[in-house]
Amino acid sequence: MIFKNVPHIRLASRLKLSKMGMKAFHRVSSFVKPTTRMIQHFGQGATKARLGINEEQLSKLLAGDSIPVDLDLDDGYVILDLEKRWILGLGLLINNRVRSQLPRKELRESMVRGLSIDD
Numbered sequence: 001m002i003f004k005n006v007p008h009i010r011l012a013s014r015l016k017l018s019k020m021g022m023k024a025f026h027r028v029s030s031f032v033k034p035t036t037r038m039i040q041h042f043g044q045g046a047t048k049a050r051l052g053i054n055e056e057q058l059s060k061l062l063a064g065d066s067i068p069v070d071l072d073l074d075d076g077y078v079i080l081d082l083e084k085r086w087i088l089g090l091g092l093l094i095n096n097r098v099r100s101q102l103p104r105k106e107l108r109e110s111m112v113r114g115l116s117i118d119d
Helices: 007-013 036-045 055-062 109-113
Strands: 025-028 031-034 050-053 076-082 086-094 097-100
Touching: 031 036, 031 076, 031 086, 036 076, 036 086, 050 055, 055 076, 055 097, 076 097
Parallel strands: 050 076
Antiparallel strands: 025 031, 076 086, 086 097
8 A cells, every 4th residue: 555544545435436538528508529538538539529729729628719721520529639649628609719728727728728739
């Protein structure tokens, strides 16, 4: 055991597990939305509904603006990747405009500024 004499660990060890895994999708209005975690873990392999954005577009999304796109896709969720290198999460495509669905608590402008695209 990693922790010795920790009462909370002993109490937790008595709990019976009913579900284990990672939530992958949930319904939002008329769309099925992949979870951010699933996209961040498995989105690199996606070949459709993926939008490469640059730092300027990301800044607009983080500021709450939408960005115009010309994609041959139905309205719905798209995977946002920065410079085709970092899967950030999701955007919602409606009428050829994408709005951020990135979780604010996880992705802040200060984090993005730390990314070096030249790596």
